[in-house]
Amino acid sequence: MMYLKDKGIALIEEDYRKRIIPDIKKAFVQESPGFPPDFLVALAKSGILASSGALDDSFLDALLSRPIEELAAKWHWAGMYLDMGRMVCCYGREREKWKAACAKTGHARRPYYREKRREYLDCHHIDALMAEYPLRTVMPQQACGSDREMLILLKAYEAVFEGWNGCLRRFVKYEMIDAGLKIQVKQAFRLEVCPYCNRQYITSFQVSGKQHVTADLDHFYPQSLFPLLALSLYNLVPVCLVCNRMVKKDSFGNIWNPYRAGFSDLVHFEVDDPQNVQALVGSNDEFILKLKNDAPEGSSEFEVTESTIRFFGLEEIYQSHKQFVRELLHKKHAYNETYLRQLQDIFQKAGVSMADANLILYGFEMDKDRIGERILGKLTYDIVGDSRRQHP
Known part of the structure; x- marks a missing residue:
């Protein structure tokens, strides 16, 4: 995993925003009458909706062309969205890691798993989530006690998360990036090697006047799980076809984000x-x-x-x-x-x-x-x- 410097984004972000933002706004105007009131209230509370009921321009700028961490820090709802999504999407992988570590170290299972569940919920800011979206089914302290209770809590938040995603998919659409714009994004970084594996070439060439690039745009946060980020330049990673289509696909886990850091020094x-x-x-x-x-x-x-x-x-x-x-x-x-x-x-x-x-x-x-x-x-x-x- 190599660090992907964001100079490429700086080259295209202005044109990218000009071409994408009008489509998002248009889709939102068309679809928002059918959105649940609580979804619109959540966006309004975070300042994502302007007083006119339209999407805030500065939010759209940040969504498309600012680092994801900045987006989450500035827009409260976006931060909650990411915390909730990571919490409900990553538990299975983390549980397998705990199982292997417990067997290796010989820890007593119950207290070890209880501690790990508590750490897991804390790192996803469960207390802040509970303050905004309290549950009637199970409390975090109960969830730490058993896997069954933990799954009940996660299932409840998964329902909230998927409710949001159902709305987001109606106005934040990857299809808004046409073929020509995808080529621009892939070429902006001038990559010659896949940043994920460092073992496959990325090549730009022309055939009959048509431009081609031997790379896919991987969604670091899969668009199937995190549609909010489907159009974020900081979520589009030009990678080789093998890494995207055969290895990573729609998976997501606790891995290095190449826009934040590589791990070649580690x-x-x-x-x-x-x-x-x-x-x-x-x-x-x-x-x-x-x-x-x-x-x-x-x-x-x-x-x-x-x-x-x-x-x-x-x-x-x-x-x-x-x-x-x-x-x-x-x-x-x-x-x-x-x-x-x-x-x-x-x-x-x-x-x-x-x-x-x-x-x-x-x-x-x-x-x-x-x-x-x-x-x-x-x-x-x-x-x-x-x-x-x-x-x-």
Whole structure:
């Protein structure tokens, strides 16, 4: 998962808003007479509806072209929407993690699960949600006590959340982005490699005067679950077709958002469990390729990183690149320190830069800031090792 700088959004956001906002407003005017009164009241209380009953322009600007965290912080209802949605959508995955952790650590199940349920509700601001939308079925303290009570609470809020979504789907529609505008969004970032997996190319080309881009626009928050964000530029991630259609699809979990941060500094690839010495020098591929989590164990960064690795199946997918790693190991062994110094002298006399020399030797400049711009850049950077980044 690579950090996706938002400079691309800055290039297109003004034109994007001009083209999308009128469609949202028109759809809202047409559909709002059929909305439940409590939905309109909730929007009005948060300032999303102007005194005229129309959608507030500054809210629409933020919805389309501001970071999702800013949207949630400024517009109270939007913050509640995200808290409620994440709470009802992520519980199943979190429960599986608790089960595995409990079995691994040997904690007593009841108190462990009770604590985890409490933490889960707290991180989704259950007290604030209860203040706005109190339940008659079960209270949070009861929900912490058993899985059955917890599911009752989540089911009740899921009904509220889906009620909102039913309204949102009628005026916030992904179909409002036409094919040409989708191409603009994909091209704005000038990506060459998928930011999710760092192993598939993204290519722009023309055929018979028609522009094409070999990328999908993934909704980080799936539009099927979070229709409010169906048109948010900060929810549209240009990624390879494999990651979008075969791996992530409509799933959602506690994973790194590439618009907030990548995790290349929190993980590293390494060769693990070699069956013989020959594997370490690239003579065979009798080893396992591991993706290690370097974040402090027990920290939130560790948990999100671990969840992201599992969510995308990165360690399993990268086993298909063992032959590539074998070649890197062979080069690393062949280019010993003496040979590297000799090459350094040759390259310097020929006026070849360090970056170009590394590109010749390893197919990558060894520039940490450009890992996300090269296919398998992170893998190459980690396997070659610190000592080789200094040569020539």
